[in-house]
Amino acid sequence: DVKVTQSSRYLVKRTGEKVFLECVQDMDHENMFWYRQDPGLGLRLIYFSYDVKMKEKGDIPEGYSVSREKKERFSLILESASTNQTSMYLCASSLAGANTDTQYFGPGTRLTVL
């Protein structure tokens, strides 16, 4: 069965802290994604990765960075957390290639920055 796991369900951090969100998939998928979900705004793509060490900016990359050192793991980094980064963060993965757009999502991490 397809599985995407995220390191924390709930996280509380202080302004200025460095925050790491980890995502692991066990499906050998090439593509991995980080989204943030906010009420009324839906899902917005932060970054995605199509291969190990490869990454591309999404719609809202400012204030975030990512790391993909292994195929199964994709990390989202908030270098200096701010209150406007309080949100639900969703990780997803998918196969590469045509007609393989189905994305598999993790349970999400609800981050609160105080």
Add this chain to the structure above:
Amino acid sequence: AQSVAQPEDQVNVAEGNPLTVKCTYSVSGNPYLFWYVQYPNRGLQFLLKYITGDNLVKGSYGFEAEFNKSQTSFHLKKPSALVSDSALYFCAVRDGQRSGGYQKVTFGTGTKLQVIP
């Protein structure tokens, strides 16, 4: 640019009645269309997708969606709603005409479905 509109923030329907969750899209090429569902405190789950072929697509949990090219719509439907269908539903689109590399999927803002017992 591609976009998705879900015009209703919330849809209320009585248990046993048919339900419709609306979605319209804009894309320059051929649309690839998706519906996902999010249950409380869970990630999104794939329900169904349209790429080509029959305009009526059947998916998980008895849901189906109708692709209408002239109205640029992809409404989600179910003949008889269950209380357990109460969740947040997201429509998504990508441009199927483009190829090469990853083609971004754009999600709508979501529609909360409330099925009333």
